[in-house]
Amino acid sequence: MGDNDRQKAVQARMHGKVQGVGYRMWARREAIRLGLVGWVRNERDGTVTASIAGADAAVSTMIERLRQGPRGASVSRVKIEEFELLDAPIDFRIIV
Template sequence: MDDRQRAVQARVHGKVQGVGYRTWARGEATGLGLVGWVRNERDGTVTAWIAGADAAVSTMIDQLRQGPRGASVSKVETEEFELLDAPIDFRIIV
């Protein structure tokens, strides 16, 4: 069993604001046992910082590419981060 942990920041482009994307992302991440946060950006994108088991993070990135009903994701950019001080839950930042 692989216990490798990782942290990733993802920037999601497309029609991702005003469609419940942040609430959906929090539900998906929580269901996968991930911690982190998600927020809307002024440029119309959504940023998510996610941390947890490697396989769960990979699954979440795939989920971010799909999005909730009503979203239209055109691109997801990811950047790996060192896992230092991870939050204890998954939050929506407003």
């Protein structure tokens, strides 16, 4: 098992102007493009949470993209927590 095969799972919480700017649809597109699985949802406090899992390098790339966000978003902070991947979803979905 090489480095490329290393799997990683993180939960990311984005703070700033991240709701009402298409952040979830954008995040889903980016995650699918990178071959990641997981979910993204709006939180009541105005943040957006994403759970992402996949190849180590792809997860790292996604975290960088989450820090940027889509056009119209203004991400002030991203809090990342790693977790153990037990039951990985088979796709990437928006949770409402």
